[in-house]
Amino acid sequence: MDLRIALYQPDIPGNTGTILRMAACLGIGVDVIEPAGFDISDRALRRAGMDYLEQAALTRHLDWTHFDRWRKSAGSRLVLFSTKAAEPYTSFSFGPGDVLLFGRESAGVPDHVHESADARLLIPMVENARSLNIALSAAMAAGEALRQLRP
């Protein structure tokens, strides 16, 4: 996989489903960092009618520590998308193997996760806007990363 999307303790099953479907269609891996705010088991996702599960390259990680150990051993950069970042995502040079990390819908990511990222990127918004929906930000991020990686 030349690109992966990681979700930090996602809260809303519909958003994770949308991201899984996009990732399956675009050939991107998805990493879910647990605990999630809902049952993320294959059975539960299937019961919720989540299609595209067969094609989705979904990896579940027990917690942040397990995920970070795996990510470092794979030699992948951690690229955090955050409303608190300053660098616009379109200025960043994405590389093969990058993991694009998105925070939970209710609370983003804790400080220690923010600090351990190799890069922190912003999707610029108009003044006073709070945040984009996570699935939309993942789609915009994946679009730019793939434009660079698969020209």
Ligand SMILES: C[S@@+](CC[C@H](N)C(=O)[O-])C[C@H]1O[C@@H](n2cnc3c(N)ncnc32)[C@H](O)[C@@H]1O
């Ligand atoms: C609904 S937002 C989380 C809002 C949360 N209250 C916060 O303060 O981070 C879910 C995730 O989408 C991503 N996101 C949303 N809008 C973004 C933006 N403008 N730039 C970068 N990432 C964004 C971030 O990864 C964020 O953690």
